[in-house]
Amino acid sequence: MKLATYKDGSRDGQLVVVSRDLSMAHYATGIATRLQQVLDDWNFLSPQLQDLYQALNQGKARHAFAFDPALCMAPLPRAYQWADGSAYLNHVELVRKARGAEVPESVYTEPLMYQGGSDDFLGPCDDIVVASEDFGIDFEAEIAVITGDVPMGASPDEALEGIRLVMLANDVSLRHLIPAELAKGFSFFQSKPATAFSPVAVTPDELGTAWQGGRVHLALQSTWNGKKVGLCDAGPEMQFHFGQLISHVCKTRNVRAGTVVGSGTVSNKDGSHGYSCIAEKRAIETLEHGAPKTEFMRHGDTIRIEMKGLDGQSMCGAIEQKVAPFR
């Protein structure tokens, strides 16, 4: 099934069920008002939502209305955890090489993850508000999953069973703030402003055979200022699948329902697929010509991130954001 959260002026919004083709929606009223509620009590509530989803797809839902992604918050407008991986090693290698940083040996054998802020996620069409273009504004097109409860010590296979929903993310990065922040040894903070998510989150069964081995075998499309810059295959080059990422997170503690886990920027070794973040393009330019040519984003720039399913239809709807100045 497909779920979204409509803006209603509240912090958590209103849960809606969205039809498979993303044309229609229906409030989940009577079942649950917020997505976190469903994640807290998945086994009881999700079958009821599934019934509504079927009725909606069959045109039998009583109060269906046209679905509008512009009215969406992030599926989870705020979450109790946002653990973002960096599972596409081509991205890690490119970005680190270009800034002259070492690629630690361990990244090939163990997931690289950082903890992000999750108190204020952006909706798919919300502005990316950045005070200064000098921060080096970049998008990062990713896949993210939302988990149920996964107990401490769960294996990658067990952790896979804990995945409830799949969606897309734009993990906005302020590139020029990163080197100084990482040099302090405590990872990103100011260099990672609010993350945006696709309008719709879908259960893994919606991906059909494209959901395999904890990876999404589909292409992630990034369009910057109307120009297609990336069509990256999210499948084979994901070094650590989502079960491995979640298992990494819960090695020494429990992972609780509503945790969001990201794949990291989707990236392919074959450069003909383009890029899912500008830093990679600049890294390639730096390695080839000694300096980057492509500039980072400016106020007014737009970014569109979308993924088509095996049927050619949009899986989770599109993230469509504009970069805006602060105040």
Next chain:
Amino acid sequence: MKLATYKDGSRDGQLVVVSRDLSMAHYATGIATRLQQVLDDWNFLSPQLQDLYQALNQGKARHAFAFDPALCMAPLPRAYQWADGSAYLNHVELVRKARGAEVPESVYTEPLMYQGGSDDFLGPCDDIVVASEDFGIDFEAEIAVITGDVPMGASPDEALEGIRLVMLANDVSLRHLIPAELAKGFSFFQSKPATAFSPVAVTPDELGTAWQGGRVHLALQSTWNGKKVGLCDAGPEMQFHFGQLISHVCKTRNVRAGTVVGSGTVSNKDGSHGYSCIAEKRAIETLEHGAPKTEFMRHGDTIRIEMKGLDGQSMCGAIEQKVAPFR
């Protein structure tokens, strides 16, 4: 006023108001059931809780009962953000020197903070479950605040106004997992298991004149296996006050209600105050004798963390935990 969350089998527990002397409690039923609810709507709900708090202190609350910290969850059993600082530079200097790591110049002029997991906080008397003693189990006695909404770009003074509650934290650390994790450049993950909090969270006015300039001018007491090991002054040596820490967090994004911000391990240059984490004791031993003598915690060890107010009474109740094996 003083607030706590009672275990009731649910994920968020039941909000209770606790008397100033921590002897009595009263369910906040009819006002709010969960603390997050109060933080989401502070101006409307907190005066009602304040009225109940006054009635409770005057012995006029109708259904008061004896307060039992052992029945408490963390005041916020799960939070949308846990941003932990390292504001006592003596701690930073000692710990980094002892592991041969550099102390970056920036730590003297800019807060050092990391993002922690906030989906599964521990109650004050919950076991610290760690699979292996080889992980180097350590406590870290800290002060933490819970914020309301603080908008992007807020100054340290503005951010101070956003502080709603003060409490204590035990930011458990797995010391032997830290060097390899930090070497990867993305900060702590597995080396920081679930954090525990004091039974009670208090509004800053409860601290009286001890709450000054965004710092708590009181001594934080740590008792390890029944032996007092630390009585550290939390005031003057906090290089960056809580307003500065919060302002650091909201430089490039909004901070939303229910964010927990930590001070980092409370630490004094004058060694006679003892220590708020074992790593410091070992660091001093290493610097003095070339090697540490004090071992980290073992299964069965206990840790007690408490702070007395200016009136000599316990401010937030005590964190009293035991280290336990996994399964």
